[in-house]
Amino acid sequence: MNGAEALLKALERQGVDLVFGHPGGAILPVYDALYDSPIKHVLVRHEQAGAHAADAYYRASGRVGVCFATSGPGATNLVTGLATAQMDSSAVVAVTGNVASSLIGTDAFQEADVYGITGPVTKHNYLIKNVEDIPRVVAEAFHIAATGRPGPVLIDVPKDIQQAEFRGSFEVEIDLPGYRPTVVGHARQVRKAAEAIRAAERPVMMVGGGGQVASEEVLAFARKTGIPVITTLMGIGAFPAGERQALGMPGMHGTVTANRAITHCDLILGAGLRFDDRVTGKISRFAPNATVVHIDIDPAEISKLVKAHVPVVGDLRDVLPRLGEELEPLAIDAWWEQIEAWKGMYPERYKKDKPLVSQEVIQLLREASGGDVVVTTEVGQHQMFAARLFPTTRPRSFITSGGLGTMGFGLPAAVGAAFARHDETVVCVAGDGSVQMNIQELATVYKHQLPIVIAILNNGVLGMVRQWQEMFSAERYSEIYLADSNPDFAKLAEAYGIESYNIFDRETARELVPQALARKKPVLLNFFVYEAEKVFPMIPAGAGVDEMMLGDQEPDEVTADGPEVTA
């Protein structure tokens, strides 16, 4: 057995049966060993896509995603994918080949300092120097990636190590004295948190990405206490969007109700979130009257941005049930009355005064799917529309690049999600800008005939950049125009062998969306939507949560030029 075979065996022992990757010179021994391995390999057409697919595989299934790449450019192409996974706490193990140990540091062909380059974008990384270390390093990598606050781990394996004879054992002990995540919340802190919640008159719970693994606990806690629940972009699905207690998304493009609740609440129970600047806006104006109870498994997130009055370090699956036991249903009827009033005053709404607008396409997708699909998104306006109008009811089902905001994430993420959730339809909500950043993955989608509906909201511009330029740069539109040189996406998909349609009006959209969702095979829908649509409400960067610009969400807006629709 050589090092490459030992590597695959070690992966198998971690339960790996699928990897995403792209071969190359320095990882040839691993690909040779793969030939006889039960592990299935999905050939992506760009290493970045492999990393995103592995990331989405984890997010959709809870099983660690694995990707392979070769040395040099193969490995540097992973960097964006690793950074995306790091920011959104996604468990990925990336294996890269490297040039032979004797060539490392000599500027050899396809050599890069991968260990050095990937350090800042991974939870941890390894450069293997001894073939016998392979089983232990793989075991540690999976342990680090999947426990505590999850994150990506990279293992760099020089080619001579892959080829070296392996005589070691697979019975290894993990040896990480510096790594002991705190899972069980401190009893005194849990009691203090309960006291604070009991004393509150206007409490609100905010659930982030950490809630994806604790959705049952979140639901049980919310049901018992009756607390209003806000879910961040990363927390979508951790609490079912349709529940009466759900207030939607907070922050820059959040719902009016969620942002009003934050401004007026006297207690925030933060659960598995990191109070990102897109959520808080200007910190000094964020929840100015609130006692902050912050539960997170990562102690470094507590009081990083928003000062926590009651910190609880621990796993939500441990802390929330214990916290719930300490509490009775909260007497907050007056607060609920206020919240219901906001909900009534500010429903989701948009104007259908053009042949086709983005929001109605997304609403159509939700209605036709019953919300019971996996959604992935690219990054931009369509992402925000999807977060607000297509929030999934189940956890691990709304997959988006929240922290890093990576354009090019959605299509490869759909590939990863489709493999993670075999029989389920995946809807990739994309923009005409973002989708081109990893468009080559149409080949992977085609090859495996994945049940993915790619919905391009094609407005011919980089919509979110356009929105900022319109609002904050006096309509000085700089380098946002795509329509004059966009490909015909339907023809492009056709060239890849994928069924596809150009859609210009709502009648065709209504007809084709349900059909596409029922196909259980790849379909690309290219919707030509209104160019100048803007995402509202919006909190301008650096402004406070209480300084929302409502735009077409304004309740008393005159809608002279078309019918208004309440979503």
Added chain:
Amino acid sequence: MSAVRHVMSVTVRDRPGVLVRIASLFARRGFNIESLSVAQSEEPGISRTTFVVTGEDATLEQVQKQLQKLIDVIKVIDHSQAKSIDRELMLIKVAVQSPEARVEIRQIAQDFRARIVDVARHALVFEVTGDEGKMNAFIEQMRDFGIIELIRTGRVALPRGESDAQRLPSVRSRAA
């Protein structure tokens, strides 16, 4: 806000790359590393490092937490928060211009308990250990005679008394 100086002990697994990770964490938060010393601890495979850093006080706690998150970091102690002893060692080469100067230099060195480690016709090399104040005072005294060159190890620190705040776990396997 003002930059404050902190002496921090960071106990680490003896693995390649760990210092780079620590240094880049300090750099990302705008901390300047004034001195750094690294050496084996009493436990094989584990090293103690002492960083003297200056940066915003408010971000220090965050840096400490981020350091603690690094997989190969075992313990982080901020000595400004704990009662600690710290020392450094300096080698200093002083010019000897005349026989009178030689006598005077040796007298001052004696007061500082500095040891002569090399003697040349026109120079003396002293080894001085102590806290930072003593180092600086000795340097001031020697300036008039002419300092040819000097090197300092940077500070090393341990908590006082029987505290086992820095006690180490044992490491089973060899470094990867």
